[in-house]
Amino acid sequence: MAVRPDLRALAGYHSPQVDVEVRLNTNESPYAPPPAFLAELRDELGRIAFNRYPDRRCTDLRTALAAHHGVGADQVFCATGSNEVLQCLLLAYGGVGRAVATFEPSYTLHRHIAEVTGTPVVSAPRDAAFALDLEVVDELERTAAPVITFVCSPNNPTGRAETLHTIQHVLDVAPGLVVVDEAYGQFARASALDLVRAGGPEAQRLVVVRTFSKTFGLAAMRLGYMVADPAVVAACELVVLPYNVDAVSQAAGRLALRHAHAMDERVGQLVAERRRVQTALGALPVQTWPSDANFVLFRPLHADAVEIWRRLVDRSVLIRDCSGWPGLDGCLRVTIGSPEENDRFLAAVDESLR
Numbered sequence: 001m002a003v004r005p006d007l008r009a010l011a012g013y014h015s016p017q018v019d020v021e022v023r024l025n026t027n028e029s030p031y032a033p034p035p036a037f038l039a040e041l042r043d044e045l046g047r048i049a050f051n052r053y054p055d056r057r058c059t060d061l062r063t064a065l066a067a068h069h070g071v072g073a074d075q076v077f078c079a080t081g082s083n084e085v086l087q088c089l090l091l092a093y094g095g096v097g098r099a100v101a102t103f104e105p106s107y108t109l110h111r112h113i114a115e116v117t118g119t120p121v122v123s124a125p126r127d128a129a130f131a132l133d134l135e136v137v138d139e140l141e142r143t144a145a146p147v148i149t150f151v152c153s154p155n156n157p158t159g160r161a162e163t164l165h166t167i168q169h170v171l172d173v174a175p176g177l178v179v180v181d182e183a184y185g186q187f188a189r190a191s192a193l194d195l196v197r198a199g200g201p202e203a204q205r206l207v208v209v210r211t212f213s214k215t216f217g218l219a220a221m222r223l224g225y226m227v228a229d230p231a232v233v234a235a236c237e238l239v240v241l242p243y244n245v246d247a248v249s250q251a252a253g254r255l256a257l258r259h260a261h262a263m264d265e266r267v268g269q270l271v272a273e274r275r276r277v278q279t280a281l282g283a284l285p286v287q288t289w290p291s292d293a294n295f296v297l298f299r300p301l302h303a304d305a306v307e308i309w310r311r312l313v314d315r316s317v318l319i320r321d322c323s324g325w326p327g328l329d330g331c332l333r334v335t336i337g338s339p340e341e342n343d344r345f346l347a348a349v350d351e352s353l354r
């Protein structure tokens, strides 16, 4: 039996999982969650009724997230990773003849998940500094009237966050939902959650997507969520598979929020390391871009990016090769790791560029 013809055209997104000592390719946290959190989670495991289906509505986790962000529990929707949140939004609002908008280069899974759900994608370029160009935004919103506009902020893989002024502008001109993907939101100074909390008629179309995978050091758990209008939450509940978030993940998310303070400290450390890596890269023959996230995009000036990527793998350092992605010719992306991992990366990239 032949697979859906439109799926055959979809190239694989997945980052190669190469066996190396220093893994800086998927923007995870280099740090395991705090030991106190793991002890609490072990205790909690003893109280889970494993023979029963989990709470389908994630009541306790939603309540904890709502308190954490200062919103109502009916404004929170949880899923197995923020990618499942994005999939639910596309299943509920996208589909044949219902276009969504992206500004490229950006997170390739927005486009990928849209295509898997049969949703057409219209795209416009970012400006030379990879920020949104408001005139380009206006033109795309006017001509394509997308049901969803995706804004990744801070943008993966380029690094910069949009200002709240820009987000508000997109919201003002977009006819549909504006989904701000804040997978790296904790590393940035401003969050679109402020606009959700401010309320008002436009805020009903604003969706902020977050994840436990990056800052919270829980990528293995697969837990993400959105904060949105209760009507958007209800729409996602129509399409999500029952019991999508298992009981262990629900407990882990709830307990992790109690350690948000420890997470904030790690964010501070990673931001300091990011500055150090950027300064060191600045002394090498590469172009770099400012970052509000836990990764840095750079482009070797006189060397082939794929060759540099290979030389790093030879030195057991894995980073992300973005050079084949549209608009990112010759670009590589490195995740900020522990100080030791960053030292390994900087030494390897220095040697590789010689």
Ligand SMILES: *Cc1c(COP(=O)(O)O)cnc(C)c1O
Residues within 6 Å of the ligand: 027, 080, 081, 082, 083, 084, 107, 152, 156, 181, 183, 210, 211, 212, 213, 214, 219, 222, 223, 224
């Ligand atoms: C990593 C990432 C996500 C992902 O994650 P989950 O692990 O599914 O929560 C979502 N959006 C962006 C922009 C990312 O970089």
